[in-house]
Amino acid sequence: MTHYPFTAVVGADDLSLALILTTVSPAIGGVLVRGEKGTAKSTIVRGLVDLLPPHSVVEGCRFACDPERPDPTCPDGPHDADVSVVSRPAQLVELPVGATDDRVIGSLDLGRALGAGEAAFQPGLLAEAHRGILYVDEVNLLHDHLVDLLLDAAAMGRNTVERDGVSVSHAARMVLVGTMNPEEGELRPQLLDRFGLTVEVAASRDPQLRAEVVRRRLAFDSDPVGFAATYAAAQRELADRVASARSAVEKVELSDWALSTIARVCAGFEVDGMRADIVTARAAMAHAAWHGRASVAREDIRAAAVFALPHRRRRNPFDAPGLDEDLLDRLLGDEPHEPEPTDPEPTDPGPDGAGPDGGPDDPDTEPGAGNDAQPHSSESSSSVDPQHDSATKETQPARAADDAPQASETSASASDEPGVVPAGVAAAGTPFRAVAFTLTGLGSGEEGRRSRAMTRTGHTVGASTSRPGRLHLPATITEAARHRGTRGTAYGRLVLLPGDLRTAVTQGQESNLVLLAVDASGSMGARKRMEEVKTAVLSLLLDAYQRRDRVGLVTFRGTGAEVSLHPTSSVDAAARSLSTLPHGGRTPLAEGLLVATKVLATEKLRDPKRRPLLVVVTDGRATAGPDALDRSRAIADAWGRTGHQSVVIDCETGRFRLGLAADLAARMGATHVPLGEVAAGAIVDSVANAREEWRAGRAGAVPSRKVA
Template sequence: MVRYPFSAVVGSDDLALALVLTTVSPSVGGVLVRGEKGTAKSTIVRALVDLLPAQRVVAGCRFACDPHAPDPGCPDGPHAADAPVEQRPARLVELPVGATEDRVVGSLDLGRALGEGRATFQPGLLAAAHRGLLYVDEVNLLHDHLVDLLLDAAAMGRTSVERDGVSVSHAADLVLVGTMNPEEGELRPQLLDRFGLTVEVAASREPHERAEVVRRRLAFDADPRAFAARYAPAQADLARRVAAAREAVGDVELTDAALAAIARVCAGFDVDGMRADIVTARAAKAHAAWHGRTRVTRADVRAAARLSLPHRRRRNPFDAPGLDEGLLDRLLEDLEDDPEPPDPGGEGPQDDGPGPPAPPDPDGAASADTPTDGGAQTPPEASAEQPSAADDANGGEDDGREDTTAGAAPAGLAHSGATFRPAVLRLAGVGAGDPGRRSRARTSSGRTVGWRVGASGRLHLPATVTAAARARGSGEHGRLRVAPHHLRSAVLQGREANLVLLAVDASGSMGARRRMAEVKTAVLSLLLDAYQRRDRVGLVTFRGTAAALDLPPTSSVEAAARCLESLPHGGRTPLAEGLVLAARTLELERLRDPRRRPLLVLVTDGRATAGADALERARAVADAWPGTGVQSVVVDCEAGRLRLGLAADLAARMGATHVPLGEVAADALLATVSAARAAADPQVPGRGRVA
């Protein structure tokens, strides 16, 4: 198979540099690549393996032991000092998102166990990746039990297997490279911190660069071998430069001034722990070696900090990672550049510039440099307008003026307060939804809690062998024979996730800033819980004359938080349209994933003022809601001295739990959701109760 050449890439210089640095010094700790779809993340990672030098391993060792320092505990050892040695290409092992635990850590060799009666260990992907690269595409979608295995391997450099009568421990010293699309959900903080460097990538907006991506991609697709041959000299030069930098990195001097600057930068960005300091120091030395320097300079520290700190600085869960490069430059003012000229011979980029460029992806989408400011992009904060005199007089009700479009100019923009960490909600019983971190469920992955007759799913080996042994007659000896009716499959238990759909009334009757701020704070706290539990979330809003699905159900609660924070309010109240759109959205999601249990959180004052017979239409939709089987909560936002009780009536018609806005501090809203789930019948699809 011919891979797209690393040297033929266009753009994504920061990504290429990060990959090169972790190749020069594997102790840097790997790379996490964050970016939108179609930005060549996978293509460039797979192309990296062609630049890695060949490895010397002990001949016949399934765990790739280094002949100069073999693992004393190697299951294939001990290896003699004069053991035969063989050379093999560097390995890049891919870990599929849907891999089983047996495939990752290894398991009992079933063929030998049944055929020879010997308990022999079959190595997994972690063993294959020892002294190489382990690549996980869509690493944020990796199941939690696999994440735990990666955390153990990254922390200890070893993997231990205690299962099915096998007790094995072997070295797993690997470089972890992961790619992810943030729109599909975030990464667990524990695993995020194990990546030494992180890079944000985005498609280029320069027409000439995009055209060059397409030109090269089409040429590669037409004749991969000829295209690779055209870049072979550049590939060879890069490989030689990587090999030279690997040899020289141990001799690079990290001066006291550079070390003090690294400590000052890490403290200035308020990072947690000391891993940031260590990774930055290692990356700075690798950067110096890559540019042919013998001493770490200001440029090396700056380049290393830009890649090692963005994902480690303290931030709220909904804040995008980034780095204030202005602050970085101020913190490095006291560290001077070494006068030694970098890159002898003029080869490669200078200072903290990018490394070799990155290749385009198979779809032809270009990659682009990360923004030079490095910081999280925050939209300018719009000022919330004061409620009108009519609003004050009517308690925030509609002013009677017809809003002809759903996108009419808002009456104001309220901002939420500080969120808090909510209580953990868990559903009683055992569901069957997608893997998550909220409720117990029968899943395709997780820990084994039992077995059932049949061969569907993962084989439960001890139960299978036991069934075959019991069926054998008392006088029979020799090899154990397993028939199809002896097979037993494992019953696995993990955690499932829910779907939380927020339906928010954004009409003029919700226009009082204080009320909208309280609502947004409560809902953002619920989103924080969804972020931690891997729920899917969606957002429906209704104002003017129509409802809109502002955010289709997604795992990216960060996108939901941004959408909610910028939600304007004003105009009339199309309540019926909002309920209809919410029901349609949930029905479509149920068709896509019938096992995921949904929860609707409707935030409204119960008024319906858009169009003729608006209130009657809303009540008709509410009367039909119990038939959907969706558990619901109605947050009553009605205010003022004269209250009509419309939201309470709406909740009664929907079979939903009703809670007044005055009781909705964020914790009160979550307690209401908990009580609503506790009251639901766990046997009804789409409902559950809190344990």
């Protein structure tokens, strides 16, 4: 298969440099590529493998053991000193999002188990990727059980399998490269920290650059071999430079000044743990080797920090990756001027990073002249594109909310004039840790970390003849043994037939759909109610992110309702939508309930197995249109007949209360929670036992407030 040449990619300077650094020094820990769709993330990663030098392996070893340092516990070993050695190209192994855990870590070889009666091990993708690259496209959509397997392998450098009568451990050291679109959801913090470097990519807005991208892509699609031949010389030159840097990186000097500067930068950005310091040091050494320097300089540390720190300074999923480059420059300080051996007097650098002779700091020329994919200098490659910086700011809902103009209480009040909707924007407070809530019963939805469900992974609770899944070996052997008297044995072994096969029935956790229907009318803006509601909703989003739920947002104000956010797993998109949510005008409660019902019905068609939860936040008033209250009651009655779980947060305050929200909750069969009792944080608490309380209330029992 012919890959699109790495040197032919246009407008990806930062990404190219990050990938090159991790190939120069695999100990950096890989690269996470974040960016919008259609930005050549997968194309450039697949082209990287053509730049890697081949390596020697023990002939016949399925685990790619290094002949100079063979794994003493290799399942195909032990390997003698005089083993045969072969050379093989670097491996790029792709991990599909829908892969099974057996395919990733390896499993029992069924052919040999059923044919020869041997408990032999069949290696998985982790064994194939050893000493190579493991590439995960859309890594943020990876199932949790696969994420856990990757975390174990990345932390230990080994893959250990203990299942189905197999006990195997083998080396699994690889460069982890992942790509993701943040709009489709964020990555778990544990896996995020395992990536050494991270890069933000975005499509260029330069018409000439975009035209060149299209021109090259069309040329490659029409003649892949001929297009690759055009860039063959540039590819060889770049591959030679990578090999030279790999051999020189271990000799690069990391001075006490450089080490202290790295520690000061990491401490200044308040990153967690020490992995950031280690990764920054390794990346700085790789950057120096890439540019032919014998010791780490200030620009090497700066380039490394731009890639190694942004994703490690996040405190919660609402914080978008990014660095304050002004702060970075202040933390870096001035590089000490030490005289070179051939130059006793230090000289000032020329303009734009030029040396004293007016030439560039780095004498090396980039391979492939005119190729925008290669880094041109350490300064240009380590700088952050202004578009990236602006995009980063847009994804910080907390800042956006703080900077948003706040409306006065009078402007947020409800208007008596039809069609007039005075609006204000309230800022959400700091999100808190939400109390976990689960749906009762046993579901069968998408795997997550919320409610009990029958899933593909988890603890084994039984065996089945029809349910797809991994082989349940004990149950299979037991079934065959039951027929031993009638079948006899073959060469002294148990006879197994296809009808004896049993698969494991496993129970784990699922994710749910949480739809928030928020009253954003003028009455909600009084006494900072909207601020409390937004804080609670933001906390629900944080909890949903951690538990892999999907979240949607329906808002109603003025004369209608709208889907402010269609159900998604992207917590960033949800937080941005919430931060700009205005309030004001009349209360179209019926329209809000109707839109929420339609959203859930649509999602039911898309994903029938995902169980929903509706949370309505309102004071129960219905003031928009004729017969507004009667229409809202009719829709609430229809919802109550569905039996779906729901909760109504009563935001009505004051001495005289109409009790409209309590009546709404009764009609919906929902749990009614007065805002005065639960405050902002108790919105989450009330959800925890919503279904249990509703059932208890219908049975005449006293509802329990205990959170499960």
